[in-house]
Amino acid sequence: MNDKNAPKQQQINIELGEKEAEGIYSNLAIISHSPAEFVVDFTRVLPGVPKAKVHARIIMTPQHAKLLMRALHDNIARYENTHGEINIDNPNNLNNFPGFFGGSPKVN
Numbered sequence: 001m002n003d004k005n006a007p008k009q010q011q012i013n014i015e016l017g018e019k020e021a022e023g024i025y026s027n028l029a030i031i032s033h034s035p036a037e038f039v040v041d042f043t044r045v046l047p048g049v050p051k052a053k054v055h056a057r058i059i060m061t062p063q064h065a066k067l068l069m070r071a072l073h074d075n076i077a078r079y080e081n082t083h084g085e086i087n088i089d090n091p092n093n094l095n096n097f098p099g100f101f102g103g104s105p106k107v108n
Helices: 018-022 062-083
Strands: 027-032 038-045 054-060
Touching: 038 062, 054 062
Parallel strands: none
Antiparallel strands: 027 038, 038 054
């Protein structure tokens, strides 16, 4: 059945530069928001280092933040179906770092 009113699939070519392909390791994300946008600052906390630098800041609309949340949820579910449940209850895990998600960052 051919529906003339159905939206056409658009192909997007995404270019990944050499520097971006290396990636940035992050074990701390600080999320803040306003009525217009969500801001996610990615940093990493290292043992014995009292200061952390923001390595990437992503700003997105609330709609895109919710779509990202859904995409992460779907990917985590697929990962756990293949590799087993991800344990975040380990007290030695940095995920238990106070303020791991949420709040406004103290930026210097």
